[in-house]
Amino acid sequence: MTQQQGYSVAFLIIFILLLAELGIVVSPFLPTILWAIILAQLAYPIYTKVLRRLQGRETLAAIVLTLGVMLLAVAPAVAVIIMGVQESLEAYKEISTWVEVGGLRQAGESLSKLPGIGRFIQPLMGRVIVSNGTVELSILEGSKWLSTYLMTQAGDLAKNAILLTANFFILLFTLFFLFRDGRRLYARLYEAVPLETTHKSSIFHHLSRTTTAVVRGTLLAALAQGILVGLTFALLGLPFPAFLGAVSVLLALLPVGGTALVWGPMAIWLLATGSILKGGILIVLGATLIGLMDNVLYYWITGSSARLPVLCLFFVSVGGMAYFGFIGLFLGPMLLAGVIAAFEIYEEDFPKDESDLLVKTNSQGRPTKADIHVQG
Template sequence: MVIPISMMGVLLAREASTAEQAIREWIASGALQRLPEQIRTWPVIGGLLRQFGDSTVLTPDSLEQGLLSAATFLSRFFLDQVGDLLKNAFLLVTDFFLMLFALFFLFKDGKQWLASLQEVIPLEASHKQRIIDRVDQTIRAVVKGIGVTAVVQGLLAGLAYGALGVPFPVVLTAVTVILAPLPFGGTALVWGPIVLYFLMAGPMWKGLVMLGWGVGVVSMIDQFLRPWLIGQAVQIPVLFLVFSVLGGLALYGIIGLFIGPVLVSLLMTTIQIYREEYHRTETDTPSGPATPS
């Protein structure tokens, strides 16, 4: 477990360091001195800058400071993360075995702990077990749906990064996977700036391709794959699932991605139990004596 993560971290840190060096070399080549004038020639951006003034914002010194600060921050961030990962590799392995140790007792005594919890729920034993199983099933489905969808979106975006020659595709792919679960922005926080760069600096066709791929494939697959994965596992209609996620996000924030589907799943299970009990009560109730004619 540690070795693959460490290798991925080293690769990310290497690309981040290379990116910082590339930015410094680009600045040293003198291209930065020409960048403000090039930006002023762009149709929309240049007009806005001329209208509102760019004497203090768009200068070589301010651009150099901003680029170097951003590059240094990203490089140090990844290097620090990799350093901490390698330094604490032994602790990670120890924690892994401690987790296995804890799982052993969870599997061994978990039923007894769960039984103690079930005793305080004022329902029949079969109904309590049914509700607990439903909650567990829903949480697992949501985690699986979010994780699988994020990885798929990241890989699809990574294909475009590599095909279009975007620098440092591994770093961007990893960032895309991390940001994909965010309900607002998500993957567009990564491929969106790439689209803007290509549209303004060229070649424009790369920007159009990235835009079409990002909107039509990377972002759109989230609308189908995640609800399908969750819905197939917990048998919740997609419409209810979408509204449960939106309502959960509005009330509880990002944790609502879990709370919303769980509450809807509990509601549906409770309604099913009530209907079954109500139907059984009607069936078991004897009919009254016949009215004499």
């Protein structure tokens, strides 16, 4: 090894160690930074339009768009919290009325008639429902506590969620600088990648297209599920269809549970109150149409938009969420896109045998590296 090679190896080792230490330092904020990068990439076309309208004033354009993102994120959350507080009070009134008119006893009778499990429920309800109304009183107190708890939590979330608020403002702070300086950062990163221009362009294009496709697929699938839940509740004459539909949109984004956290308890409630037909319809629609809508729409929209194999997309999405958390829903497909881009580069630059080579000559009659490619 020459002295110059030794210097190069030493520099590479030091550089890798510095990167590792930097990663450790920023690791607590890594999920927030990744979300900011994803949001900046999605909103950057809007930023360029705002920048043109503001005659190239980058700082002002970044402030305007960051405030816009903040309003889009905060307004729906506040609306859902307000609706939740209002609906919890209505729910308490309905539960109170239901218990007072003997709904609990009727629920026991209805559940005992269910095929298969009815014979187990009947003796249990006979022991639980007593004449002095202890259970009814407990349910009334429990529903009252639940509505009060929801109101308290709504207030606490606005006042005391310090960590959530801090992360949100860190995201906005990061987003502002990504909008303002993102073009220069991207250019430096692009130039630093030691690949040919066409290869770099292919990889970055794959990653950008995949990120947009994942966001589009996730949001459209969640919106479709929420609309279906709201329509189903409205058609069955169930309470709070608009609110529960909005909640379903948010819950559909969760990797576990999803909209089943909304229609599942409602189906149990219907069965318990004697509405066997409505409860059965809700279970069937929830388990089939509503439940499958997420998988079908998400993988169809994302796979077709990002041009990724649906089976591979399924595994990297589920595996990404299992390993990285919810951010893995984006990281998994992006890793898959990077692998596919690298494989395409391999197919172009590394022919299988000599018969696949076509060597062109440049103007001086000498072969160049860029003139070697695979004949498809």
